[in-house]
Amino acid sequence: MTAHVVVIGGGLAGLTAACDLADRGARVTLLEARARLGGATFSFDRDGIAADNGQHVLLRCYTDYRGLLSRLGSGDGIELQDRFTMPVLARDGTLTRxxxxxxxxxxxxxxxxxxxxxxxxxxxxxxxxxxxxxxxxxxxxxxxxxxxxxxxxxxxxxxxxxxxxxxxxxxxxxxxxxxxxxxxxxxxxxxxxxxxDRADAADIGVPRVPLDDLHVRPAEKYLADRDAVVRTRAPVREVARDGSGFAVRLDDERLTADAVVVAAPPDAAAGLCPAEAGLRAERLRRLGSAPIVNVHVVYERPVTDLPFVATVGSPVQWIFDRTRVAGLSGGQYLTISLSAAGRWLDTPARELRETFLPELGRLLPAAAHTPHTHFFVTRERRATFRQAPGTARLRPEPSTALPGLVLAGAWTATGWPDTMEGAVRSGHTAAGLVTDQVLGGAA
Incomplete structure (x- = not known):
């Protein structure tokens, strides 16, 4: 009888694990609490503009993430540099690299x-x-x-x-x-x-298409083609032992599974898993979180010919040109990406406008004299875990004390920071554990 595996969480880790397991012959059900897939990497429509919740980049050393895109048929959705170069606007506005x-x-x-x-x-x-x-x-x-x-x-x-x-x-x-x-x-x-360690590892890649078109919809289609069930608006309330397998409880139903991959955020994972799994909820809560804020501006006319640029000595950290990605035929759509953004997280959009529009005008002189048509802000309060000293002791291994119940997520002990690459690697690892523990080592 075909083993049934429930994957909880539709971010990159969960999607990767689900794709791997479907390829290995498992009957896969993926459950996502929100109305959309993608986790912290997703797209949305804003007045006809295809926007991402945040500007995500990758490097050539993101081998597993790039491999996933190739497998999903969307590898050409990345524009990868032939040779690493990072333009930087210095404090006085001088462009260097x-x-x-x-x-x-x-x-x-x-x-x-x-x-x-x-x-x-x-x-x-x-x-x-x-x-x-x-x-x-x-x-x-x-x-x-x-x-x-x-x-x-x-x-x-x-x-x-x-x-x-x-x-x-x-x-x-x-x-x-x-x-x-x-x-x-x-x-x-x-x-x-x-x-x-490697000369070409830092070559920078940026998406040519919105994140939903890059990995969310392709993964959803990949799973559908392999008869996997993908459900959104399906919050899981509890995972419990059920004989030799598991019971997965939703609001109005109960699913049985031979194995479960919990690819939810750390605090949610701790609340879902049974005590016998050996997760220490307090330890996972201590991982904490760190926010990322993105400021989006659409100008009536182009104000820079740089595809992206970092800054020094400015509240602006990185600027990305998203005009083509968003499908705009006129004007220019710029995103300011602000990591470690605690100081901006709860700042009203009006104050962010008063800070960042003049600063864009200083850094990109053409922007000072060009009207804008759109200004909006996206905020990811829990974009990553807090990658502080002591982190390694807090990140759990993907295996739990219950065979068949495994964890996935960039917050697990991947050895990588909280990145798309770390998420994909964790999904592969989780699927490998389920394969070994439940599917009989099937490739």
Whole structure:
């Protein structure tokens, strides 16, 4: 008899696990509490504009996420750089770039750093010994997770200038917190994996299409083609043991399953799983959360020819041109992406307008004289878990004390920060555990 697997949660981790299990012959039911799939990566319509809830990027080293897109038939929905280059607007508005050459790592970054005008020549030199020391650290070393990245940088000669123009420029975007608040272990993982260990790993990819068209709808179709059941507006209230399997209780019905993948956020997962699973709810709650805010502006005319740009010395962190992605035939649609956005999370849209429209005009002079037609804000209060020192001890393994009940999510012990890549990897791992524990190791 075909094994029935219930996947709880329709974000990237849940979708990945469901696709894997459907391919391995399981009868899959995916349950999502909200009215849509995608978790923290989804699209919506705003006055005819195809908008994403947040600007998501990927790197060439996101091999599992890119593999998922290829499998779903949407791999061409990513525009991936041939060679890493990151345009940066310095404090005085000067445009400079961080880029790589075709040489081997870590020398591939040396020439680009030498020309990086956001830092003085002395500060560019200051970075080199810290980068060399960082490359020698092992992100799997438990001691690294007890220390903040900022503390380590200070001990290795970094100053406020190098923090603002390099280390925080990357750590805030990658870890959703600045260096002083980030786990050294996760920071080492980011910098080594993306920038220091392999020359092409940090080549940047941005979606050509809305996120729903990139992975949500393709995954939904992929599952439907394999006779999986996908249900939205289906909140799960409890998972309990039921003989050799599990009972999954919704508001008005009860499903039985041979295995369950819980791909919900950590606090929800703790509340769903039975006590015998061995999850420690208090530990999961201590993971906490960190927000991301996006400010969306549509101008009547183009104001920049940059596809994206980072900033130094500005409340604006990153600017992305989403005109083509949104399907606009005129004007220009820009998104300001604000990570570690606690200070902006509850700021009214009116105040955000008063802050960011003038700042866009300063950074992009054409914007100061161009009327805008739309201004709106999206806020993800729990965009990621809080990737602070001590995080590694709090992230649970995907297996639980109950065979057949497994966890998935970027918040589990993937070894990666909370990214799309981490979510997909966790989905693969969860499906592998179910395969081994319930499906008899079927490939």
């Amino acid at each position: 961080l880029s790589r050459t075709g040489g081997p790592a870590p020398l591939h970054l040396a020439a680009g750093l030498a020309r990086y005008a956001a830092l003085s020549p002395a500060d560019r030199l200051r970075i080199l010994p810290a980068a060399a020391a960082l490359r020698l650290l092992d992100p799997a070393d438990p001691a690294l997770d007890d220390r903040s990245f900022g503390d380590w940088l200070a001990a290795h000669g970094q100053n406020s200038a190098t923090l603002a123009a390099l280390w925080n420029l990357i750590s805030v975007a990658a870890l959703n917190c600045d260096a002083d608040e980030a786990s050294l272990a996760l920071a080492v993982m980011v910098f080594r994996t993306a920038l220091l």
